Amino acid sequence: MATEQQKQKQKQYEQYVKEITPTHSLPLNMAKAFFTGGLICVLGQFILNFAGSQGADKEMAGSWCSLILILLSVILTGLNIYPKIGKFGGAGALVPITGFANSVAASAIEFKAEGQVFGIGCKIFTIAGPVILYGIMSSWLLGLIYYILKVIGVIA
Numbered sequence: 001m002a003t004e005q006q007k008q009k010q011k012q013y014e015q016y017v018k019e020i021t022p023t024h025s026l027p028l029n030m031a032k033a034f035f036t037g038g039l040i041c042v043l044g045q046f047i048l049n050f051a052g053s054q055g056a057d058k059e060m061a062g063s064w065c066s067l068i069l070i071l072l073s074v075i076l077t078g079l080n081i082y083p084k085i086g087k088f089g090g091a092g093a094l095v096p097i098t099g100f101a102n103s104v105a106a107s108a109i110e111f112k113a114e115g116q117v118f119g120i121g122c123k124i125f126t127i128a129g130p131v132i133l134y135g136i137m138s139s140w141l142l143g144l145i146y147y148i149l150k151v152i153g154v155i156a
Contacts, residue, residue: 029090036089040096044069066097073098077105 044065051061076082082102086093093099107126149155 032088033090033092035092036085037092037096040069040093040098043072044096069096069098070101073101074105077102078109 047065047068048061051064056064073082076085083106086099086102146155
């Protein structure tokens with residue numbers, strides 16, 4: 001009798017989970033990510049072209065492009081618009097530099113009530129810290145591999 005009740009509860013729970021679990025279409029999500037990421041890239045290319053037409057060299061135009069995309073991302077995060085873009089576009093909005101800026105800004109906004117130092121100052125690196133750490137570690141490791149390959153003569 002007890003096992004019958006457990007089976008009935010299990011079936012009810014499975015039905016409940018099935019009802020509340022959202023269903024996703026992989027092709028549709030991929031199309032949304034492609035579209036969103038593409039729009040961000042088109043905006044970046046527009047900024048690059050505009051900066052170049054104003055006399056900036058390639059490096060300076062790239063710097064302006066990065067800075068403007070980061071600024072727009074932070075402003076849109078502060079206005080609670082970028083999370084909606086991220087929800088729509090998925091990885092298309094989260095992978096580029098704008099997604100990283102959004103995650104850092106969102107951490108700062110979320111913990112601002114805890115104060116400047118212990119809130120914003122500490123929690124902002126919850127996202128940025130691992131990225132910086134793994135970026136530095138992987139570049140160091142790749143540099144070491146490159147050095148070793150150059151010393152043994154594999155790379156000229």
